[in-house]
Amino acid sequence: MKSAILAIPLLATTVGIGQFAHHVPGLNGGGCEQDDLLGQLFGSGRKALSHRFVDRADLYFHGGVHDGHQHEELFCDEEHDDDDAPLDGGAKSFWAWLNGHIHPSGNAHLKGERYEKEVIPWIWAAIAADPHNVDAYLVGSYWLTRRMHKPEEALKLLARGVENNSDVCELDMARAEVCLSLKDDGAALDSLRDAEAKWRARPDAMDDPRSREVGGRVLVYLGILAERAGDTAQAAARYREALPLIRVKERVKRRLAHTENALRTRTSDGLSEQG
Amino acid sequence: MGGNGGMNGEMRRIWAIGRVSMLELFRRKDMYVAVILGVVIVVPLASVNLFGIEGIVRYLREISLLLIWLFSIVIGISTAARQIPAELERRTIYPLLAKPVARREVVLGKFVGAFLASGTCLLFFYLLFVLLSGMKQGAWMTVCMFQAVLLHFLFLALLTAMALCGSIVLTHSANLALSSLVAVCMLLFGQRLPDLADRATLAASILLRAIHWLAPHFEFFDLRLRVIHGWDPVPAQAVAAATAYAAVYTALFLVLAFNLFRRKQL
Amino acid sequence: MSTAAIEISDLRVTYGTGQEALRGVTLTVPKGEVFGFLGPNGAGKTTTIKALLGFISPTAGTVRLCGLDPRTPDARARLGYLPEVARYYDYLRVDELLTFYGEICGLRRQELRSRVDAVLGLVGLSSAKGKLIRDFSKGMQQRAGLAQALLHDPDVLVFDEPMSGLDPLGRRRVRDIMVRLREEGKTVFFSSHELSEAEMICDRVGILKCGEVCWCGPTTEIAGDGKGNLERIFLELIGDEESSTWEATAA
Numbered sequence: 001m002k003s004a005i006l007a008i009p010l011l012a013t014t015v016g017i018g019q020f021a022h023h024v025p026g027l028n029g030g031g032c033e034q035d036d037l038l039g040q041l042f043g044s045g046r047k048a049l050s051h052r053f054v055d056r057a058d059l060y061f062h063g064g065v066h067d068g069h070q071h072e073e074l075f076c077d078e079e080h081d082d083d084d085a086p087l088d089g090g091a092k093s094f095w096a097w098l099n100g101h102i103h104p105s106g107n108a109h110l111k112g113e114r115y116e117k118e119v120i121p122w123i124w125a126a127i128a129a130d131p132h133n134v135d136a137y138l139v140g141s142y143w144l145t146r147r148m149h150k151p152e153e154a155l156k157l158l159a160r161g162v163e164n165n166s167d168v169c170e171l172d173m174a175r176a177e178v179c180l181s182l183k184d185d186g187a188a189l190d191s192l193r194d195a196e197a198k199w200r201a202r203p204d205a206m207d208d209p210r211s212r213e214v215g216g217r218v219l220v221y222l223g224i225l226a227e228r229a230g231d232t233a234q235a236a237a238r239y240r241e242a243l244p245l246i247r248v249k250e251r252v253k254r255r256l257a258h259t260e261n262a263l264r265t266r267t268s269d270g271l272s273e274q275g
Numbered sequence: 276m277g278g279n280g281g282m283n284g285e286m287r288r289i290w291a292i293g294r295v296s297m298l299e300l301f302r303r304k305d306m307y308v309a310v311i312l313g314v315v316i317v318v319p320l321a322s323v324n325l326f327g328i329e330g331i332v333r334y335l336r337e338i339s340l341l342l343i344w345l346f347s348i349v350i351g352i353s354t355a356a357r358q359i360p361a362e363l364e365r366r367t368i369y370p371l372l373a374k375p376v377a378r379r380e381v382v383l384g385k386f387v388g389a390f391l392a393s394g395t396c397l398l399f400f401y402l403l404f405v406l407l408s409g410m411k412q413g414a415w416m417t418v419c420m421f422q423a424v425l426l427h428f429l430f431l432a433l434l435t436a437m438a439l440c441g442s443i444v445l446t447h448s449a450n451l452a453l454s455s456l457v458a459v460c461m462l463l464f465g466q467r468l469p470d471l472a473d474r475a476t477l478a479a480s481i482l483l484r485a486i487h488w489l490a491p492h493f494e495f496f497d498l499r500l501r502v503i504h505g506w507d508p509v510p511a512q513a514v515a516a517a518t519a520y521a522a523v524y525t526a527l528f529l530v531l532a533f534n535l536f537r538r539k540q541l
Numbered sequence: 542m543s544t545a546a547i548e549i550s551d552l553r554v555t556y557g558t559g560q561e562a563l564r565g566v567t568l569t570v571p572k573g574e575v576f577g578f579l580g581p582n583g584a585g586k587t588t589t590i591k592a593l594l595g596f597i598s599p600t601a602g603t604v605r606l607c608g609l610d611p612r613t614p615d616a617r618a619r620l621g622y623l624p625e626v627a628r629y630y631d632y633l634r635v636d637e638l639l640t641f642y643g644e645i646c647g648l649r650r651q652e653l654r655s656r657v658d659a660v661l662g663l664v665g666l667s668s669a670k671g672k673l674i675r676d677f678s679k680g681m682q683q684r685a686g687l688a689q690a691l692l693h694d695p696d697v698l699v700f701d702e703p704m705s706g707l708d709p710l711g712r713r714r715v716r717d718i719m720v721r722l723r724e725e726g727k728t729v730f731f732s733s734h735e736l737s738e739a740e741m742i743c744d745r746v747g748i749l750k751c752g753e754v755c756w757c758g759p760t761t762e763i764a765g766d767g768k769g770n771l772e773r774i775f776l777e778l779i780g781d782e783e784s785s786t787w788e789a790t791a792a
Contacts, residue, residue, distance in 0.1 A: 060333060060334075060504070063504045063506065064500045064503060064504040064506075065500075093469075094516075095469075095487070095492060096469070098492075098495055098513060098516055098517060098520070099466045099492075099494065099495070101509055101510055101513035102494070102495055102496075102497070102498065102509060102513060102517065103466065103494070103497075103500060104500055104501060104504075104506045114330075115505075117328050117330070117331050118331055118332070118333040118334070120325050120326060120328055120331055121323075121325055121331055121333075121334035122334065124323075124325050124326065144326060148326075148328060150326060150327070150328070153326040153327060153328075157326070280647050284647055287644060287647070288644070288645050291641055291644040291645055292645075294641075295630065295633070295641050298632065298633065298637075299630065299632050302632045303632065365628050366624065366626055366628040367628050367629055367630055369594075369596065369622070369624045370622060370624055370629065370642070370686065370689055370690075371645070372594070372595070372596060372617075373594050373617060373620060373621075373622035373624075373699075374617060374642060374645040374646055375614035375615065375617045375618035375645070375646060375647070376614060376617075376645050377614050540596070540597045540598065541591065541596040541597065
């Protein structure tokens with residue numbers, strides 16, 4: 001009798017975990033079922049849970065110690081220096097001295113694929129918890145592509161992200177970036193066109209600073225691809241449109257100047273030939 | 276008939292009482308639930324496909340160690356808190372105390388039994404943990420891991436003594452609640468008590484400082500962060516200091532328990 | 542050293558609530574005597590026994606067990622106790638239970654094994670040796686209690702309601718054991734409601750009423766004239782007051 005009573009919650013837990021593990025990115029399909037299951041379990045708390053998991057990824061990146069830098073290094077290759085905090089923090093009491101030795105302080109960044117992959121489960125969990133957490137997809141895409149050197153997995157992840165967030169242009173842009181790293185300009189162009197369409201459909205496309213930045217970057221990428229395809233005029237038009245939108249303008253200015261110069265040269269060559 | 280037997284006799288009586296407590300725990304089968312639950316939670320998590328990347332182990336270590344600590348707190352407190360109240364409630368204390376056994380020997384025997392029973396579970400959990408961690412990443416028992424296990428046992432001894440002492444003066448449910456609260460809160464916030472006291476109002480500051488000075492600092496025994504993230508081992512003098520701290524505090528709780536039980540009218 | 546097995550002198554116990562449970566009980570039980578301790582419910586019999594065993598501290602007066610303070614382990618080494626409500630560790634087998642108690646009493650392994658078998662045979666539980674206590678009937682638990690009290694061959698035995706829960710065969714077995722203990726020179730102090738049993742077995746009886754001994758004397762003083770004299774004495778001392786109280790309440 002006792003065994004039967006014990007078996008029921010255990011069975012339920014196993015089934016629940018199995019169900020949960022089945023509906024995860026990187027495994028099988030079932031996005032809508034996942035929404036229903038987790039939505040029923042957590043309601044709107046899933047967003048908070050998902051953000052918590054992204055925090056956890058950041059914490060893991062810093063060796064388990066908080067350092068106050070809000071996820072910045074998760075998105076880019078720039079890192080702040082490892083801290084050399086004294087082990088006991090200049091302890092004044094026995095408790096502080098002992099705590100300083102027991103609990104690590106200062107932080108160390110994960111370096112090398114062998115250790116950097118430890119961040120992955122929390123990104124996986126963040127996406128599993130809330131398929132509408134766009135940041136989680138972006139972080140995941142970055143880590144899979146740049147740190148884990150698994151761009152194919154990144155593309156699969158972003159495909160799921162696009163499927164679950166069909167109006168978010170950042171995911172298409174991220175997909176384009178991965179395609180560009182794989183030198184697949186055709187796929188990149190398709191993704192960038194989707195990104196552009198979604199960006200232009202946004203009501204706050206020109207008002208929200210982040211939205212402007214994203215739009216600017218999409219236009220820049222389109223310009224680069226146009227340049228590669230030999231369509232200098234198109235490239236120049238893209239750069240011209242992008243310039244007021246993005247923050248860091250120098251590179252775009254250089255690219256615009258280069259394309260405008262190329263256009264002028266072509267035009268004057270054309271005139272010379274006619275002449 | 277054997278006499279009281281001096282120190283040897285005392286050790287034999289303490290061991291006899293402890294052994295019977297351990298037997299109770301293993302025959303009641305409560306802790307097997309914890310083991311099965313732990314396995315049921317951890318094994319599926321270990322086999323999840325994370326974008327086809329192999330050898331990821333830290334998340335598993337974190338979840339496993341969290342479960343080990345949770346189970347150790349639950350098992351440790353519930354085992355210790357039940358020892359003497361169950362004797363009183365079931366009235367088995369009367370035939371026991373009618374024997375040539377001192378009340379302090381009963382308290383010590385109960386402590387030994389509760390600690391060894393909970394400690395056996397803990398050892399089993401850690402064996403599973405080392406196995407899982409080793410299979411996933413090839414790293415088996417490191418120095419840091421060894422220190423973590425040692426300090427966790429010290430934590431368990433202190434927790435057992437605290438719950439046992441509480442069981443003599445408090446009701447069962449009050450003891451369970453208070454012991455759990457102290458253990459969890461000190462693990463989570465013990466390190467930050469002085470900072471919190473500095474920023475609090477006068478009354479709250481006094482209370483927080485009193486807790487800081489009086490409550491056992493369980494966070495001294497928590498090396499999870501080091502084990503999970505592969506930090507260096509703790510210096511030997513810090514381990515020695517934590518051991519001495521645990522020994523002193525455990526002894527204090529046991530002495531208090533002796534005195535309370537000695538005065539208890541049955 | 543005193544020749545008395547049990548010496549209770551002006552024993553007073555007042556509980557924390559202010560209730561005076563014992564108001565100066567004085568008793569002496571010489572070695573080798575079987576003493577019956579009788580009284581109605583609430584008279585203070587169990588409190589006296591608890592003080593005798595060191596479970597509670599007297600408010601005033603002294604208690605001695607073979608000349609020693611009963612709160613010391615040395616005194617209790619000579620004592621065997623059967624509690625009124627026999628409760629033992631239900632997750633143990635009866636032989637494990639007795640082995641545990643034997644180790645507490647300091648019995649060595651070889652001796653302990655033979656003593657366990659002997660007492661189980663004495664109380665008629667040899668066939669139930671491998672059974673868990675929780676599977677015992679009430680009568681079997683009572684007999685297991687008797688076994689643990691006799692295990693270490695104590696000089697003084699304190700039985701609180703030893704016949705409780707036993708069928709007539711079980712009661713006869715306990716009676717025979719108590720007679721045998723007397724023949725061996727043991728001191729038996731037992732409380733009971735079974736007046737006929739007390740009259741049959743005891744050398745002396747004491748009757749407790751409202752925390753005081755109101756009668757104490759040898760059973761030979763109660764001449765056996767077939768009129769149930771102990772019961773008569775008991776009711777005269779205890780029963781009249783209770784029945785008049787009942788009549789007043791009914792009126």
